[in-house]
Amino acid sequence: APAILWFRKDLRLDDNPALHAAIEAGGPVIPVYIREPARLNIGPLGAAQAWWLHHSLAALQASLKSLGGDLILISGKAEDVLTDLARKTNAKTVFVNHAYERTLFDRGIAIELKKHDIAIRAFHGQLLHEPKSIRTGAGSAFKVFTPFWNALQKVGEPQEPTDAPTKIPSPEHLPPSENLDHWALLPKKPDWAVDFGRMWTPGEAGAQEKLRNFVDRELHDYRRGRDLPSVEATSLLSPHLAHGEVSAARIWHAVRGLPTRASEDIAHFRRELAWRDFCYNLLTEFPELHDRNWDDRFDGFKWEYDPKEFHAWTMGLTGYPIVDAGMRQLWRTGFMHNRIRMITASFLVKDLMIDWRKGERWFRDTLVDADPANNCANWQWVAGSGADASPFFRIFNPVLQGEKFDPDGDYVREHVPELARLDRKYVHKPFEAPEHVLEKAGIELGKTYPKPIVDHAFARDRALAAYRDIR
Numbered sequence: 001a002p003a004i005l006w007f008r009k010d011l012r013l014d015d016n017p018a019l020h021a022a023i024e025a026g027g028p029v030i031p032v033y034i035r036e037p038a039r040l041n042i043g044p045l046g047a048a049q050a051w052w053l054h055h056s057l058a059a060l061q062a063s064l065k066s067l068g069g070d071l072i073l074i075s076g077k078a079e080d081v082l083t084d085l086a087r088k089t090n091a092k093t094v095f096v097n098h099a100y101e102r103t104l105f106d107r108g109i110a111i112e113l114k115k116h117d118i119a120i121r122a123f124h125g126q127l128l129h130e131p132k133s134i135r136t137g138a139g140s141a142f143k144v145f146t147p148f149w150n151a152l153q154k155v156g157e158p159q160e161p162t163d164a165p166t167k168i169p170s171p172e173h174l175p176p177s178e179n180l181d182h183w184a185l186l187p188k189k190p191d192w193a194v195d196f197g198r199m200w201t202p203g204e205a206g207a208q209e210k211l212r213n214f215v216d217r218e219l220h221d222y223r224r225g226r227d228l229p230s231v232e233a234t235s236l237l238s239p240h241l242a243h244g245e246v247s248a249a250r251i252w253h254a255v256r257g258l259p260t261r262a263s264e265d266i267a268h269f270r271r272e273l274a275w276r277d278f279c280y281n282l283l284t285e286f287p288e289l290h291d292r293n294w295d296d297r298f299d300g301f302k303w304e305y306d307p308k309e310f311h312a313w314t315m316g317l318t319g320y321p322i323v324d325a326g327m328r329q330l331w332r333t334g335f336m337h338n339r340i341r342m343i344t345a346s347f348l349v350k351d352l353m354i355d356w357r358k359g360e361r362w363f364r365d366t367l368v369d370a371d372p373a374n375n376c377a378n379w380q381w382v383a384g385s386g387a388d389a390s391p392f393f394r395i396f397n398p399v400l401q402g403e404k405f406d407p408d409g410d411y412v413r414e415h416v417p418e419l420a421r422l423d424r425k426y427v428h429k430p431f432e433a434p435e436h437v438l439e440k441a442g443i444e445l446g447k448t449y450p451k452p453i454v455d456h457a458f459a460r461d462r463a464l465a466a467y468r469d470i471r
C-alpha cells in the first residue's frame with residue numbers, strides 16, 4: 001500500500017528516519033507538505049521564515065523530483081488534508097518525524113485519523129536525543145542545563161545518521177499539488193529580504209555547505225570567537241536546524257575525527273548544540289513557554305510599554321550602538337549574533353521594561369532561525385523568568401558589553417554606517433564624545449544618529465526596584 005510521508009520541520013532527505021521507514025514499507029511514497037492554519041505553537045509563520053520556507057520547499061521539491069518523486073503542497077487542517085489524501089491514494093499509513101513543539105496537536109490529529117483507519121507512525125529525528133530519554137534520577141525533566149548536559153553525555157552518542165535514499169518509489173499518478181507561488185510566502189514590495197539571499201541558501205544543499213565550511217575550518221576559534229560578533233566563528237546552522245534541513249545528529253557526528261587541537265572547540269560546540277535539546281526539553285515540559293513565565297513570580301512584574309520606545313528598539317534607533325547594530329543586523333539579514341541577542345533582549349526587558357513576550361514575538365517575525373523552543377527559552381533566560389535563567393538583577397550595561405565584545409567597534413561600524421567614522425574610544429558611547437570628535441566623524445547627535453532613548457543608570461535602578469516588588 002502507498003505510504004504518505006508528511007514533511008514538517010524536517011525538510012531534508014539525509015538522515016530522515018520517517019522517509020527511510022516509508023521507503024522500507026515497500027510501497028510507493030506520497031510526500032506532502034501541509035500549510036496549516038495557525039494554532040498555539042504552530043505559527044503564525046514569521047515573515048522572515050515565510051521567505052525561507054518558500055525557498056526550502058522549492059529545493060525539497062526539486063531534489064525529490066530528481067529521485068523520481070515529487071512534493072505535493074496542500075493547504076488546510078492537517079487531519080482533513082491527510083484523510084482526503086489517504087482516501088484518494090488508498091494509503092493507510094502516515095509517516096512523520098516528531099516535531100516536539102506540536103506533540104499535543106499531533107495527538108489530536110492521530111485520534112482523528114484513527115477514526116478513518118489511518119495510522120500515524122512517528123519517528124525521532126528532530127533532536128540529538130528524544131526529550132523523554134534524558135531524565136533526572138527521579139524520572140522528571142531537568143530544569144538546569146549543566147546536569148542535563150552531563151546526563152546527555154552519559155546516554156551515549158546520538159544515533160548514527162542514515163544517508164539520503166537514491167530513489168523515491170512513486171505511484172503512477174500523484175494527486176494534484178497547489179502552486180508554491182500562490183502561497184505568496186515571499187515579501188511583496190518593498191522587498192525587505194533583498195539581502196537575505198547573500199547570506200543564506202535555504203534548503204538541504206545550503207545546510208550541507210554551511211556544515212562543510214564549518215568542519216573544513218576545523219571549528220577554528222569557536223570557543224573564543226563565538227562571543228565576538230565581528231568574527232565569523234559559529235556554524236550559522238540555526239536556520240537550517242529550525243527547518244530540519246540537516247539533522248542535529250548529522251552535525252554532532254560530522255565534527256568527529258578532527259585533529260586533537262580542535263577538541264576543546266568541538267566539546268564546546270556540542271554543548272551549544274545540546275542547549276537546543278535542553279530548550280525542547282523545557283518546551284515539552286511546559287508547552288506554554290512562549291506565553292507564560294516559567295517562574296510565576298514574574299506574573300506580578302510591572303512591565304511598562306511605550307510604543308515609541310518599542311519601535312525605536314525594533315528599528316535599531318535606541319542611541320546605544322551595540323543594540324542598534326544588532327537590531328539592524330536582524331532586520332537586514334534575518335539573523336543576529338548570539339551575544340548580541342542577549343544584549344538587545346536585555347535592553348528591551350531591563351532598560352525599557354518591556355515584557356519579554358513582545359521581544360519574543362518580534363524575533364519570531366524577523367529571525368530566519370525563529371524556533372519555538374530556542375527563542376522562548378532564551379528570552380525567558382534573559383528576562384530572568386525562565387527555568388535555568390540568568391538572575392534578573394544581573395543587568396547588562398550596553399556600553400560596557402559593546403566595549404568588551406566589539407572592542408574595535410567593527411560590528412557597530414558594519415551595521416550602523418552613520419557611526420563608521422567615529423573614534424574607537426566613543427564608538428559605543430557617542431553621547432559622551434566631545435563636540436569636535438562628533439563633528440569630525442560627521443555625526444550630529446539627535447539628527448544623524450539618535451541620543452539614548454533612556455539613561456542606563458536610571459533604567460537600571462527602575463528595573464531593580466520593580467524586581468524587588470516581586471521578590
Ligand code: FAD
Pocket residue numbers: 226234235236237238239241242272273274275276279336337338339341342345363367369370371372374375376378379382
Ligand atoms: P552555533 O554557535 O554554531 O551553535 C550551533 C547550534 O547550537 C545552533 O544552530 C543552535 O541550534 C544551537 N544553539 C546555540 N546556542 C544556543 C542557545 N543559546 N539556545 C539554544 N540553542 C542554541 N536560536 C535559535 O535557533 N532560534 C531562535 O529563535 C533563537 N532565539 C534566541 C533569542 C535570544 C534572546 C537569545 C539570547 C538566543 C536565541 N537563540 C536562538 C540562540 C542562539 O542565539 C542561536 O542559536 C545562535 O546564535 C545561532 O547561530 P549558530 O547556528 O551560528 O550557532
